[in-house]
Amino acid sequence: AQSVTQLGSHVSVSEGALVLLRCNYSSSVPPYLFWYVQYPNQGLQLLLKYTSAATLVKGINGFEAEFKKSETSFHLTKPSAHMSDAAEYFCAVSATPTGTASKLTFGTGTRLQVTL
Amino acid sequence: NAGVMQNPRHLVRRRGQEARLRCSPMKGHSHVYWYRQLPEEGLKFMVYLQKENIIDESGMPKERFSAEFPKEGPSILRIQQVVRGDSAAYFCASSTRTSGRDTQYFGPGTRLTVL
Numbered sequence: 001a002q003s004v005t006q007l008g009s010h011v012s013v014s015e016g017a018l019v020l021l022r023c024n025y026s027s028s029v030p031p032y033l034f035w036y037v038q039y040p041n042q043g044l045q046l047l048l049k050y051t052s053a054a055t056l057v058k059g060i061n062g063f064e065a066e067f068k069k070s071e072t073s074f075h076l077t078k079p080s081a082h083m084s085d086a087a088e089y090f091c092a093v094s095a096t097p098t099g100t101a102s103k104l105t106f107g108t109g110t111r112l113q114v115t116l
Numbered sequence: 117n118a119g120v121m122q123n124p125r126h127l128v129r130r131r132g133q134e135a136r137l138r139c140s141p142m143k144g145h146s147h148v149y150w151y152r153q154l155p156e157e158g159l160k161f162m163v164y165l166q167k168e169n170i171i172d173e174s175g176m177p178k179e180r181f182s183a184e185f186p187k188e189g190p191s192i193l194r195i196q197q198v199v200r201g202d203s204a205a206y207f208c209a210s211s212t213r214t215s216g217r218d219t220q221y222f223g224p225g226t227r228l229t230v231l
Contacts, residue, residue, distance in 0.1 A: 032217045043120070043207060043222040044159075051217035090158055094217070102211070103149060103172060104220060106158035 002027045002093050006107035014115050019078040021110045023065075023091030026072065033074040034092040034104065035065055044090065050074060061085070086114045118143065120210050120223035121190075128229045129198050137193040137226045141210030148191045149220060150183060153205040165191060198230045 007022040025031055032051050036044040048059025055067040065076045074091060088111050092104040121140040129135050141148050146167055151159040164172040165185035176183065180198075185191040195202055205227045209220035 034219075036222070041227075043224040044209075046219055046221070049217070049219060092159075102218060102220075103161040103164055103175070104151075104159070104209075105161065106151075108158045 002031065002105045004091050004093050004105055004107035006089075006091055006110050008110055009108065010111045010113065012113040012115060013081045015083055016080050019063075019076070019081045019085065019112065021076040021089050021091075021112065023074045023076065023107060024072050025074060025091075025093045027093060032094045032102075033065075033067060034094070035059065035063070035074075035076050036090045036092060038088045038090065038109075040087075047076070047089075081112075081114045083114050083116075086112055088112070120208055120221050122206075122208050122223035122226050124226060125224060126227050126229070128231065130231050131199055132197050135195040135198050135202070135228055137195075137206050137208075137228070139191040139193070139208030139210075139223060141191070141208075142221055145210035145212050145221075147211045147213065148185050149209045149211075150191075150193050151207045151209065153207060153225075155204070159207060162193075195228075198228075200230045203228055203230045 003026045005024045034049045035047040037047050038044050047063050048057045050057050050067045058064045063078045067074050088109045090109050091107045094102045094104050123138050148165045150162040153159045161175040163176050163183045180196045182194045205225045207225045208223045211218045211220045
């Protein structure tokens with residue numbers, strides 16, 4: 001079984017400040033991890049993913065995340081927040097053996113607010 | 117290259133009616149997933165299909181819900197005799213293969229409201 005915990009359902013930062021969104025996972029097999037962003041009334045857009053290569057993963061829009069096996073974490077960061085980053089962010093895990101169904105298990109999401 | 121398409125974007129039904137949600141995967145993708153997002157919650161997996169086959173329906177409610185992905189045409193998620201608790205956003209995603217590392221690309225969703 002696999003699960004994802006996102007600490008903090010709402011995060012507020014000032015424009016230009018560091019963004020840190022937390023994600024911890026649980027998996028019985030080596031996981032693949034994803035961060036998606038959802039803007040109001042839209043679908044999910046992939047920000048970045050970890051697939052067992054480099055532990056520091058760079059994504060779109062200046063976001064990056066670091067896979068830490070010892071901490072079972074995959075936190076999302078961005079050095080400087082922009083107003084356009086305001087959205088809901090979802091961490092997801094796919095943890096199935098190769099060749100089997102790869103359904104995603106999502107966290108409950110973190111709503112990021114960016115203030116002036 | 118068009119992305120994942122879903123229609124309708126918004127659907128209103130009265131209790132007891134049927135809802136039919138359609139999903140056209142990205143070109144070249146033969147794997148389709150359906151997820152449901154209840155208000156203020158994350159997405160929950162419902163079903164995974166390949167052409168003409170249901171691979172994993174472990175997230176589907178046992179009654180009233182069904183899904184198909186025919187050889188030709190879009191994938192359909194069908195909800196019979198809708199109830200107010202079915203009100204949610206339903207998202208379809210598609211991918212090229214079945215490996216866990218493959219990206220699932222999401223459509224814009226269908227927002228179902230049951231009156």
